[in-house]
Amino acid sequence: MIETREIPFYNDTLLGVKDENGNVWLSITHTCKELGFNERRIRQQGEKIRIDKVLSKGVRKFGLPTNGGEQNTYCLNEKFVPLWFAKITLTKKMQEDIPDVFNKLEKYQLEAADTLHKAFYETNEQKEKLHTDLNIKGDISDLKFRFDAVNCSINHHSEIMERIEKLALQIIDTSTINTQQQQKLYKIAKDRINLLLGGAHSEKYRVYAKSYFINLWNDFKKYFFCGSYKDLNPFYFEKAKNFINEWVYGTNK
Numbered sequence: 001m002i003e004t005r006e007i008p009f010y011n012d013t014l015l016g017v018k019d020e021n022g023n024v025w026l027s028i029t030h031t032c033k034e035l036g037f038n039e040r041r042i043r044q045q046g047e048k049i050r051i052d053k054v055l056s057k058g059v060r061k062f063g064l065p066t067n068g069g070e071q072n073t074y075c076l077n078e079k080f081v082p083l084w085f086a087k088i089t090l091t092k093k094m095q096e097d098i099p100d101v102f103n104k105l106e107k108y109q110l111e112a113a114d115t116l117h118k119a120f121y122e123t124n125e126q127k128e129k130l131h132t133d134l135n136i137k138g139d140i141s142d143l144k145f146r147f148d149a150v151n152c153s154i155n156h157h158s159e160i161m162e163r164i165e166k167l168a169l170q171i172i173d174t175s176t177i178n179t180q181q182q183q184k185l186y187k188i189a190k191d192r193i194n195l196l197l198g199g200a201h202s203e204k205y206r207v208y209a210k211s212y213f214i215n216l217w218n219d220f221k222k223y224f225f226c227g228s229y230k231d232l233n234p235f236y237f238e239k240a241k242n243f244i245n246e247w248v249y250g251t252n253k
Helices: 028-035 039-051 078-087 092-097 101-134 136-148 154-173 179-196 203-224 234-246
Strands: 003-009 012-018 024-027 059-066 069-077
Touching: 003 101, 012 028, 012 101, 024 028, 024 059, 024 078, 024 101, 028 039, 028 069, 028 101, 039 069, 069 078, 078 101, 092 101, 101 203, 179 203, 179 234, 203 234
Parallel strands: none
Antiparallel strands: 003 012, 012 024, 024 069, 059 069
16 A cells, blocks of 8 residues: 655655555655756756666656646655755756755755655654563553552562663663754754854855765764764763764864
């Protein structure tokens, strides 16, 4: 069964598809429209993807329902999405027609694939996996039974407290920062790179910002041993803010 979703992404939406095998895809046409591309540029992007030796391997056509009936839509597998955005060439004319396209592309390249995947999997499956891994339901039921038991011995009580402590530590170890904290880290990163490159409207920023963002987040992931800044443990949030505020290109290898 094919599932489609419109996923909020900053002030835009991502049109995602999960196929019958559980693979996640991104609508190419819808994404181009959200970026501000006109019909001609949308056709060009679709053609470039289909003839690209690498990206073409991740393309699939879906028949998706619309107000006008079912329409065939080309989609790109989530694994190829960051590469696609990295390959989009911004011409001077394009930047004149769509002034904010560069900043949009940064966000899309860094976060779109992650947001797309989490929209289909994080809410239900990750929570279910967490419950299974930690055996939360079993532990809670077991603890309730133990606390309700009559004439519970001191040793028995001590055992329960140890299990509660262990369970709490497991939950803390698997926690991640919330959406507000994620947005805070992204803003700090953006402000840091603006400062290092002389402001968002500088020529240096236009040329190097993409590389700076990629290197910053790669250094961040290596330092904090996480797959994305969104997966950061809340315990390290303040340390992460300091890391970004002090980050300099090329010094955190």
